[in-house]
Amino acid sequence: MQTWYAVVIVMILVSVAACQPTIVPTATATVPPATPLAQASPRPTQTPRPILQPTDTPLIPTIGANRRFAPTGVTLIPIIPTPVLLAAAPALPPQAFRVGQSAAGRDILGWRIGTGERVLLLVGGIHAGYEANTVMLVRELIDHFQRAPADVLPGITLILVPVANPDGLERGRVAEGRFNGNGVDLNRNWGCEWSAEAYWKSNRVNPGSQPFSEPETRALAALVGEVRPAAAVFYHSAAHGVFAGDCQPGGGVSGTLAAVLGEAAGYPYGEPFSAYQVSGTAPNWLDGQGIPAVDVELTGTRDSEFIPNLRGVMAVQRWLTGGLDAGR
Numbered sequence: 001m002q003t004w005y006a007v008v009i010v011m012i013l014v015s016v017a018a019c020q021p022t023i024v025p026t027a028t029a030t031v032p033p034a035t036p037l038a039q040a041s042p043r044p045t046q047t048p049r050p051i052l053q054p055t056d057t058p059l060i061p062t063i064g065a066n067r068r069f070a071p072t073g074v075t076l077i078p079i080i081p082t083p084v085l086l087a088a089a090p091a092l093p094p095q096a097f098r099v100g101q102s103a104a105g106r107d108i109l110g111w112r113i114g115t116g117e118r119v120l121l122l123v124g125g126i127h128a129g130y131e132a133n134t135v136m137l138v139r140e141l142i143d144h145f146q147r148a149p150a151d152v153l154p155g156i157t158l159i160l161v162p163v164a165n166p167d168g169l170e171r172g173r174v175a176e177g178r179f180n181g182n183g184v185d186l187n188r189n190w191g192c193e194w195s196a197e198a199y200w201k202s203n204r205v206n207p208g209s210q211p212f213s214e215p216e217t218r219a220l221a222a223l224v225g226e227v228r229p230a231a232a233v234f235y236h237s238a239a240h241g242v243f244a245g246d247c248q249p250g251g252g253v254s255g256t257l258a259a260v261l262g263e264a265a266g267y268p269y270g271e272p273f274s275a276y277q278v279s280g281t282a283p284n285w286l287d288g289q290g291i292p293a294v295d296v297e298l299t300g301t302r303d304s305e306f307i308p309n310l311r312g313v314m315a316v317q318r319w320l321t322g323g324l325d326a327g328r
């Protein structure tokens, strides 16, 4: 009888073990590197402006589950996900990945939609709560492209980051809602023409202690280094217009992107942002890396202006895939 019991107990244990779920790290889609862009010819009469790299500052490693490799010169300490860590991490929505974390430890999420070799990066909410309609816009774009994947054109991968500055989002439309958990304006913290004296209108704002001092800026720059976008759009409100990044000797590489997007969306373009002095902005730094980049300033502060901006994103995709005359 004892032998019979032992056999039954072993059979039960084996069947229980077989029912245990296997924890498998979430697979991350591989984005092939975009085709390198033609370099702008340097003009010898122009003095090159200093372009700093995020590698000039120490980088705090982020959770590495979604990182495939770091930008050149940046050392990320690999963190091997354990079943315990995976179990503790909140589940990510479909197609989402972690870009990094904010100063206050909030996750910055990105969405990757499409499998093409040319990456179009779309970033909302760098000024967070003060410009929350840009968060709404990028969330609506994510929703649209998830429902209508055929609108991601062949050859394109969209990477969408709806909330670049999650710390400022919950503060709402107050001045502090523009800044991260360290009180820094994240669109004054990049490495082209960074200045310790930075402005928003006539107000002094904190640009950080040095270029890329903030974890959000470093995370976004690392994402740029990783996926090497063919073009990038940062959404703001509400100066009404498309403003090209410019950090190249003799003029940047971003003018055509501004024209394509501005024409399609019906926003003015072609003039530099001149309302007040700005320094250390994201599109300028990307432009300095040879990546066409613009700020889109929505017209108002409430509506997401989804329809004109969907038209803009579609036109940029056609331009990137050669289906739109870039010469206009």
Ligand SMILES: [Zn+2]
Pocket (backbone or CB within 6 Å): 126, 127, 131, 187, 235, 236, 237
């Ligand atoms: Zn803004």
